Amino acid sequence: MSLKAAQQLGKPAFTCALAGKSLQRSINMNTKRLILAVVVAFVVLWVTDFLIHGVWITPDYRATQQLWRTDAEMQSHMAWMLGAQFLFVITFVVLWAKGFASHTRNVGCAVGYGLLMGLFSGVWAIIMYVVVPMPGSIAAKWFFAGIAQTILLGLVTFFVYKPKLSETKM
Numbered sequence: 001m002s003l004k005a006a007q008q009l010g011k012p013a014f015t016c017a018l019a020g021k022s023l024q025r026s027i028n029m030n031t032k033r034l035i036l037a038v039v040v041a042f043v044v045l046w047v048t049d050f051l052i053h054g055v056w057i058t059p060d061y062r063a064t065q066q067l068w069r070t071d072a073e074m075q076s077h078m079a080w081m082l083g084a085q086f087l088f089v090i091t092f093v094v095l096w097a098k099g100f101a102s103h104t105r106n107v108g109c110a111v112g113y114g115l116l117m118g119l120f121s122g123v124w125a126i127i128m129y130v131v132v133p134m135p136g137s138i139a140a141k142w143f144f145a146g147i148a149q150t151i152l153l154g155l156v157t158f159f160v161y162k163p164k165l166s167e168t169k170m
Contacts, residue, residue: 028164034097037161041089041153048152049085052145060138067134092117092150093157102163107155114154118147 053061061068069077100113122143129139 028102029097030162030164033161033163034093037093037097037157038089040160041093041156042086044153044156045085045089045149048145048149052141052149056145057138057141060135060141064134064138067132088121089153092153093161096154096157097161097163101158101161107158110154110158111151112154114151115147117154118150121150122146 068074095117096110096113100109104110125139125142125146128134128142129136
């Protein structure tokens, strides 16, 4: 049912303007900048993942090595990791482009978007703490590092993806 039809029937209108947007590519979407933003965000995600997991949390992983796959097993599953991270970045950037990019020129909005996406995606760290017998410090590091990552991704996406001019005249 359309918004206008709902209003005519006396039903409350859904007031979120972003919800009315389709996930289909719009005419005004800046496809080249979208692809560039996905690539840049993917690189930023991988570099920060290396710093977080390959440097900062490595001593914690070694102290609890009985919980994790061996290095050889991890390497054999790396394609799954690449695919999951790529899917995350595509979702992150497309949601920004479709829902926020044309409505803001404010860096604070990008930080807020990154924070919310970090909170949304970081719940898995808390769930893993419940399911896997690991120290709470690892889950806390995952959770807060993930929030820092998504805030950084929000900023990167804000500066790289630029909507077309006609898209910003709303």
